Amino acid sequence: EAQVTQNPRYLITVTGKKLTVTCSQNMNHEYMSWYRQDPGLGLRQIYYSMNVEVTDKGDVPEGYKVSRKEKRNFPLILESPSPNQTSLYFCASSPRQGIVSSRSSYEQYFGPGTRLTVT
Amino acid sequence: LAKTTQPISMDSYEGQEVNITCSHNNIATNDYITWYQQFPSQGPRFIIQGYKTKVTNEVASLFIPADRKSSTLSLPRVSLSDTAVYYCLLNTGGFKTIFGAGTRLFVKA
Numbered sequence: 001e002a003q004v005t006q007n008p009r010y011l012i013t014v015t016g017k018k019l020t021v022t023c024s025q026n027m028n029h030e031y032m033s034w035y036r037q038d039p040g041l042g043l044r045q046i047y048y049s050m051n052v053e054v055t056d057k058g059d060v061p062e063g064y065k066v067s068r069k070e071k072r073n074f075p076l077i078l079e080s081p082s083p084n085q086t087s088l089y090f091c092a093s094s095p096r097q098g099i100v101s102s103r104s105s106y107e108q109y110f111g112p113g114t115r116l117t118v119t
Numbered sequence: 120l121a122k123t124t125q126p127i128s129m130d131s132y133e134g135q136e137v138n139i140t141c142s143h144n145n146i147a148t149n150d151y152i153t154w155y156q157q158f159p160s161q162g163p164r165f166i167i168q169g170y171k172t173k174v175t176n177e178v179a180s181l182f183i184p185a186d187r188k189s190s191t192l193s194l195p196r197v198s199l200s201d202t203a204v205y206y207c208l209l210n211t212g213g214f215k216t217i218f219g220a221g222t223r224l225f226v227k228a
């Protein structure tokens with residue numbers, strides 16, 4: 001089944017304890033992205049990756065790191081989590097992004113989400 | 120990226136057609152208009168995408184006027200399960216994605 005998976009789905013941690021949220025897709029998509037969703041603020045993009053070893057900042061990258069060593073994986077790293085990073089996180093992938101074509105599709109496939117609480 | 124503006128919320132009844140309009144006055148030539156649906160605590164799900172005129176698929180229609188400064192998502196005969204948040208966004212040849220605040224649709228029996 002084509003899907004985007006995230007782990008863990010739920011995580012409670014303490015301030016300053018490094019953590020990694022994994023994201024994996026089995027659709028051979030080139031584009032992957034991380035979002036966070038907070039009440040009243042909608043979805044905000046953290047980082048995105050156009051392909052292996054190519055990443056760039058979204059709108060809210062502070063306090064996060066990413067890596068794209070393999071096409072299928074795009075982990076989100078919080079080196080020193082703080083309470084303001086308590087949020088619902090979504091990973092997404094897309095077969096095409098950044099290609100302007102009458103037949104291109106910017107459809108993004110989202111994972112199930114990771115609910116992170118930092119105390 | 121150009122910003123989109125949608126109504127914050129809408130109410131409807133089962134069986135009615137629902138039209139949600141999105142304004143994007145500063146849409147760029149390369150922008151595609153994309154709509155997503157999101158249920159609570161789930162990731163958004165792609166509904167439909169278009170560039171101009173009208174696009175229809177098995178779940179919705181998307182109407183885009185000639186000036187492309189707005190678009191309307193049309194959901195025919197909604198049911199209770201269509202209660203969700205609907206997002207309109209613009210995708211360009213770039214890589215950033217900006218979701219607006221979305222429209223919360225509440226379908227009543």
